[in-house]
Amino acid sequence: MPPRIGNHRREESLRLMRDTKKLVEKYGVFDIKGGTLELRENICDERFPCPGLVLLYARMGLHRYNLLQGTKFQLSRVEKYILSRPPGVVAGSYYITLDATDPAGSLQTFQTHVSEKGYGRFTLSCNIARIRGETTNVKRRSHHIDRGLPEWPAENPFEKYNLVEESDNDWIRLYMELAVATKDRSREASDYGPSKLEIVKVAMDANGEGLNALNATFYVRYKDLYKTQSGKVLDRFAIVRRRFHEDTGSFSLVGSQVTRTS
Secondary structure, three states: OOOOHHHHHHHHHHHHHHHHHHHHHHHOHHHOOOEOOOEEEEEOOOOOOOOHHHHHHHHHHHHHHHHHHOOOOEEEEEEEEEEEOOOOOOOOEEEEEEEEEOOOOOEEEEEEEEEEOOOOOEEEEEEEEEEEOEOOOOOOOOOOOOOOOOOOOOOOHHHHOEEOOHHHOOHHHHHHHHHHHOOOOOOOHHHHOOOOEEEEEEEEEOOOOOOOOOOEEEEEEEEEHHHHHHOOOOEEEEEEEEEEEOOOOEEEEEEEEEEOOO
């Protein structure tokens, strides 16, 4: 009697898990060489430029580090990334190695891990953002990401909450670009950069904790100039919520675009 298809699939799945475990044990997940069907090493260079979305994820990892450490590192380049995506799963998990500089010009190599909690959605978590060689200590690895967002306030949020200046806080543009890039993955990086996205106003609800509050909600009004080519609505709005879970070290960004005609 021929083997059942279900048994064959289970055996294949177990084999893939063993192959992946061997690679991780040998190199560590950030330094895997080559890959398996589940883990794949990607080197970023002139021949194979780093995808725009991965650059945004690298900036998200640096943003987490800067918020927690009070630093101001800026992304210089992404050296490589390991994409973890089990067969049959669309959303990915990215282990990124990158270089960044501080205002004094000091160069550091970082490692960060950003996970997509849904494909085509702005629901991201980052539980590792560290200088290479440092260790990450957390009590628990797993943490449920709250994907819920508040409704757009009946009262004008730009009058109700504190306004935030983009020029002094470059992470505002990061949030805006993530809101667009995660939703429409067909757009090139140049299509959601400063020349295509014009931020008009940003309001921050942080319960009085200030700009560096780890838990806050942002209301953004912007113009998507990329859409003018197809005659669609220019004036757009977005809600972005950031959260930090102390026990797991999980930093999350959840957002949604809101289209208005007024």
